[in-house]
Amino acid sequence: MSTRPTLSDVARLAGVHQATASRALNPRTSGRVSPVTARRVRAAAEELGFTPNTAARSLRMNRSFTVGVLMPDLINPLFPPMARGIEAALAPRGYTALLANTDSDEDKERHQFDVLLGRQVDGFIVATARRKHPLLDEARKSGVPIVLLNRCTDRKLFPFVAGDDSAGVSLAAEHLLERGHRHVAHVSGPQDMSTGITRARAFRHAMESAGIGPDQAPVIPARAYTVAAGEQATGELLDRHPATTAIVAGNDLIALGALHVLRARGLRCPQDVSLVGFNDMQFADEFQPPLTTVHVPHHELGAEAAHLLLELLDRSDLSYDTVWAAKTVLLPVHLVIRESTADAVDRKPTRG
Structure with missing residues (x-):
């Protein structure tokens, strides 16, 4: 034998x-x-x-060499590339990612967090943050090593990695303004998430800087980053602001919902209404028409979050200080111009 x-x-x-x-x-x-x-x-x-013998190594170093990763919705195409980036950065250091999907449900998130803690993970990468997040407040008090990914809390409790949301929305708004649009709307993401509020603020600032007031540049929040929520919010937008000639969507799924509503109301994109998304998710170039959108480097975001967590774990005391907790890394984004945007054309307001 x-x-x-x-x-x-x-x-x-x-x-x-x-x-x-x-x-x-x-x-x-x-x-x-x-x-x-x-x-x-x-x-x-x-x-x-x-x-x-990883078990012996873990006992010797008092580590499990595993990292818990909380994702809000793995059906959303932007999150799998982040997970791949995390894995790519962890593997050379001998760490394994334990991935948990929360379905954006607070109770499920808390359960998954507790389960991963029970598996003795060395730290967490959390992509589920809401602006007010009791679970993360508790984790901070307990000293659990955490890095936030893509979304953050209002209180700067943990290191944070994201794309530059404000710059991305500014690029989208400037593109539409350069095409002559003066009735531009923002169908934003949920306002209880940092991505939703940050992008909405950037949109308002860009419009105000161009001398366009809120009546011509309304912000209509979607209840979620989903196609269905995009449809509901875009319908509300066109009912209340029928003169709209361009839309900046909170993300690409909201943009897809907007496309559905435009078609249902007999409006052509981009001839009647131009449309810009956010994220440049997989297959955005296959939309009809192909979607102009802000490209966010999701794989690189995941890798950078993993590097930050490893850096934290390498600290001898595993403690946060004020500077470390407030550390924010914003990766650059850029606008990908495709066929869903065109020059503004005056049209009679219509209701569908």
């Missing part, structure tokens, strides 16, 4: 000391070994079919 190969076997085959083999196979310490030696040790481990 064959026995499981040991680290000593790997060291013997590679012709190195056992401590050297251990350092070479540990992502945290492999940099202390020469590249040639590290490759020889990895080749020996592969030849023998050796896998490190």
Whole structure:
């Protein structure tokens, strides 16, 4: 009966000391070994079919080498690329991501958080934050290492990584203004989320800077970042502001809902109403018409959040200070111009 190969076997085959083999196979310490030696040790481990005893390593270092990741809605196409970015950044350090979907439900989120804590995760990456978030307030008091991704709380309790929402909306608004639009509306995201309020504020600022008042530049919040919510809010917009010639949507799913309503009311995009989305999610270029939208680097956001969490875990005291908790990383965004925007054309207000 064959026995499981040991680290000593790997060291013997590679012709190195056992401590050297251990350092070479540990992502945290492999940099202390020469590249040639590290490759020889990895080749020996592969030849023998050796896998490190992660349980023993975890006990020795008092870590599980796992990270809990809370996502609000994995059906939403923007979140899987973030998860992939997190995994790509964690893997070289020997960490594994444990992914939990909350369906944007507070009770489910709390349950998933507690389950992951029970699995002894070393920290969390949280993409579910609302502006007021009791669970995160409690976690902060308990000293749980957390990095917020894409959305943040009003209180700066944790490091935060996101795309530059304000710059993105400004780019969208400037594009429409340059095309001659003066009746521009914003179908925003929910106002209890940082993304919704930040993008709405940026839109209002851009319109005010162009000398366009709220009557010509209304903001209609959608109740969620979904197609159905986009349909409901766009219907309300066109009922209340039928002269609208352009819409900046809170995200691409809201934009898709807006497209549905425009078609149902006999309005053409972009000939009658131009439309800009936000996120540049997968298949946005397959919309009819292809969607002009703000591109956000979601994979890079996930990777940056993972790097921040690893940096926090590397701190000897695992504590937050004021500067660290307020640390915010905003990655640059850019506007992708496609066929859903065109020059403004005056049209008679119509109700559908």
